[in-house]
Amino acid sequence: MQKCNLAVDIGASSGRVLAGFLKDGQLQLDEIHRFENKMENQNGHLCWNIDKLYEEVKLGIKQSVEKGFNPISIGVDTWAVDFVLLDEQKNRLTDAVAYRDHRTDGIMEEIFSFIDQKEIYKQTGIQFQPFNTIYQLYALKKEDPMIFDQAHYFLMIPDYLHFLLTGKLSNEYTNATTTQLLNAESEDWNSEFLENLGIPKHLFQPPMKPLQTLGPIREELKEELGVDLQVILPGTHDTASAVMSVPATETIYISSGTWSLMGVEHEKPISSEEAFSYNFTNEGGVHHNIRFLKNIMGLWMIQEVKREYQDKYSFQDFVDLAYKETQFDSTVDVNDARFLSPKSMIEAIQSYCKETNQLEPKTPGELAVCIFNSLVESYHAAAKQIEELTNKSYPSIHIIGGGSKNNFMNEKLAAKSGKEVYTGPTEATGIGNLIAQLIATNEVESVEQSKEIIRESFTISKF
Structure with a gap:
């Protein structure tokens, strides 16, 4: 066995x-x-x-x-x-x-x-x-x-x-x-x-x-x-486990799923006035470090749109449809409270666009491109805030988790941010959970070794 x-x-x-x-x-x-x-x-x-x-x-x-x-x-x-x-x-x-x-x-x-x-x-x-x-x-x-x-x-x-x-x-x-x-x-x-x-x-x-x-x-x-x-005990918070699977250091990460958790690994908490005003968080890391990050609404929005269309479209279908609607440029603030748990995500998006004098998305493709572009805008803003708060420039953004498969967003983020965007692994949280167990049982000696193992084991794409 x-x-x-x-x-x-x-x-x-x-x-x-x-x-x-x-x-x-x-x-x-x-x-x-x-x-x-x-x-x-x-x-x-x-x-x-x-x-x-x-x-x-x-x-x-x-x-x-x-x-x-x-x-x-x-x-x-x-x-x-x-x-x-x-x-x-x-x-x-x-x-x-x-x-x-x-x-x-x-x-x-x-x-x-x-x-x-x-x-x-x-x-x-x-x-x-x-x-x-x-x-x-x-x-x-x-x-x-x-x-x-x-x-x-x-x-x-x-x-x-x-x-x-x-x-x-x-x-x-x-x-x-x-x-x-x-x-x-x-x-x-x-x-x-x-x-x-x-x-x-x-x-x-x-x-x-x-x-x-x-x-x-x-x-x-x-x-x-x-x-x-x-x-x-792994990092029982899924984001703590996910960050364990980022196969690089000195990078901004996005753990992309229902939520997008975007940040960096840091030695100590940053609880400055500026961090407070930008609403960043200092969560505990698996290796006695701090995950300095921001919660962004994430793919919950497209998940809810998918549900409202009674799962007629797959997530990849929405990506394909977004490519066909690149001229549609209405965006929303994805962290607006109305998107947390609305009765209808579609109506919530449309009402936001109407209130802000933008075209309302009507088709599945327009809704998808609106959500994806809005998330990219949010990521770009958060990346600039991270660099300001840490007083450090990061050359890359590394996206892990299921959302890393969304090439429409990956391409848009690379273009918008001017940074190299790396993606994978997709099963990031499970991998980080397993890595923690392997370290605890001495099968893996260090974080550095674990990152090398991940690079050797899984496909990492670059945009």
């Missing part, structure tokens, strides 16, 4: 279980199991079906064994900010409410009335998004004040899946930084903010750094799944 590591990578629309192993100095991947993930209405909120996700993880482990693999470790990464609370018996108290739910509407501004906004940024270094965990927790407290009398443990989504696998409680560091509740300097939970919010600090575990072994899976799972494997 082929020894391997398993990466569980769950995004906002799908999840996958990947087997990875080194062979002749190259990282080999085998997609074991792919499954759907979507928000569902539960108890009046948009939620993730966390129990189903756990069953899919177990199914992926089973199928890896059935395919002839001998998995020795596993790690889970997901999107950031969302969480569940457990009671004293470690049973789940709350639904896994999704960040696009409207429970946080107006909450951020309410908190600013008693915690200074600039002080939040100064202490956490995290950009302001209305769905950050800090605002979700306060919204939950307003909705159900008694819940915190019963709650004993706070776990983010991958923390909870790791708990179900091992029975061990942990709050992994890279994801914990996204809550806007971690002090950037001490790298521990911010007692002052939690007290001001009325959230008990005892709910939180000391942040645990990635590249550590959490422990073996539970005994009953060993019997059920027919395998004995260790749970190793």
Whole structure:
């Protein structure tokens, strides 16, 4: 049986279980199991079906064994900010409410009335998004004040899946930084903010750094799944894992998927007035560094347009259609709040164009070119801000993740920015998850070696 590591990578629309192993100095991947993930209405909120996700993880482990693999470790990464609370018996108290739910509407501004906004940024270094965990927790407290009398443990989504696998409680560091509740300097939970919010600090575990072994899976799972494997913490925030797969240093990266995360790896947080005004974030990296980046709305917009057309067009179809509509030049601010969770993305785009005295996109091709050009404009602006804030010039932009396959945007960005644009690998997050496990088990010695392995293992294109 082929020894391997398993990466569980769950995004906002799908999840996958990947087997990875080194062979002749190259990282080999085998997609074991792919499954759907979507928000569902539960108890009046948009939620993730966390129990189903756990069953899919177990199914992926089973199928890896059935395919002839001998998995020795596993790690889970997901999107950031969302969480569940457990009671004293470690049973789940709350639904896994999704960040696009409207429970946080107006909450951020309410908190600013008693915690200074600039002080939040100064202490956490995290950009302001209305769905950050800090605002979700306060919204939950307003909705159900008694819940915190019963709650004993706070776990983010991958923390909870790791708990179900091992029975061990942990709050992994890279994801914990996204809550806007971690002090950037001490790298521990911010007692002052939690007290001001009325959230008990005892709910939180000391942040645990990635590249550590959490422990073996539970005994009953060993019997059920027919395998004995260790749970190793990758960067459980999917962007932290994705950035691990950038096969270069001294470059601006874009982790391109539902969201576009654009930034650089940096030694220390940058929490200056300018960084605050540009709304940049300082998230924890896997190797005790900082991912200094900006959240950009990303391909969520075209995903929603695709859904509204009842999946009549593939993502590649939209790229092809965009090439035919290059004369259409209306653009939108992709970070406008109206695009976060609209009833109709098409109507939201059209209304923005109408309000700004631009032509409204009517056809699938016009909508696609509007979205893609708007994203390129946003990337170009963010790249200039990154160079200003770091006082450094970067010769290239490296795009990883599924969005790296969009050659229309790749070509436009290279032309707009005047920088070399590199793309790949596409399975960036799963690869970064696996690399973390290989480093933790000493099969890969260093970050430098991991980047060389990635360059040798996957196709990297240049524009």
